[in-house]
Amino acid sequence: MLLYDSANPAPNPRRVRIFLAEKGMRVPTAHVSIPAGEHRGEDYLKVNPLGQTPSLALDDGTVLTESISICRYFEALHPEPPLFGIGAQDIAEVDMWTRRVEMRLMIPVGMVWLHTHPFTARVVKPQFPEFGETQRQRAIAVMGEFDRALDGQEFLDGRRYSMADIVLLTTIDFAAFIGLTVPEEYEALRAWHDRVSARPSAAA
Numbered sequence: 001m002l003l004y005d006s007a008n009p010a011p012n013p014r015r016v017r018i019f020l021a022e023k024g025m026r027v028p029t030a031h032v033s034i035p036a037g038e039h040r041g042e043d044y045l046k047v048n049p050l051g052q053t054p055s056l057a058l059d060d061g062t063v064l065t066e067s068i069s070i071c072r073y074f075e076a077l078h079p080e081p082p083l084f085g086i087g088a089q090d091i092a093e094v095d096m097w098t099r100r101v102e103m104r105l106m107i108p109v110g111m112v113w114l115h116t117h118p119f120t121a122r123v124v125k126p127q128f129p130e131f132g133e134t135q136r137q138r139a140i141a142v143m144g145e146f147d148r149a150l151d152g153q154e155f156l157d158g159r160r161y162s163m164a165d166i167v168l169l170t171t172i173d174f175a176a177f178i179g180l181t182v183p184e185e186y187e188a189l190r191a192w193h194d195r196v197s198a199r200p201s202a203a204a
């Protein structure tokens, strides 16, 4: 297999790197530079016609092109330590939190990135900066939802560190990169961020 990876601050490939670090796994990796436009190059488009990273090419020619699906594949191959939950309720809760991060927080963060950031101005045409600005407040408000959820518990699903924490960590760090920092008053979210950032996997 071959994992196509891109460097930080790209949040989605980082999910896979953190996941693999938590599992203690190493897989053969090819680097795709997004700033250099390699993700839109002819060679990479043959691997993933969407022109996005990460991708995982399997030995039978199948290519997985969603970060969470790639992590699910690795989880099935190497179940320990479990990062998608244990048992019906826990698995459902990890999935629920993961989806909430993706759909409630990553979407407005992504809209700020696509519609207000000078870096994306080169490729997102037209940009709608006024719309992008409205998503700033939305993203900060949704951070408050996670702050309340984390009040009094160590990790998002309440039992153990999971995929949901990985997706939230990569989203919060990417948000900070584009100027959306977690407000001081969100103490539980900030304490959680310190906790998960202290794990060796967060260096990925």
Ligand SMILES: N[C@@H](CCC(=O)N[C@@H](CS)C(=O)NCC(=O)O)C(=O)O
Pocket (backbone or CB within 6 Å): 006, 010, 011, 012, 013, 034, 039, 051, 052, 053, 054, 065, 066, 067, 068
């Ligand atoms: N849903 C995909 C999203 C992948 C994605 O958006 N990757 C970004 C890097 S974080 C990318 O390749 N962006 C370049 C582009 O869309 O042109 C996943 O989670 O794997």
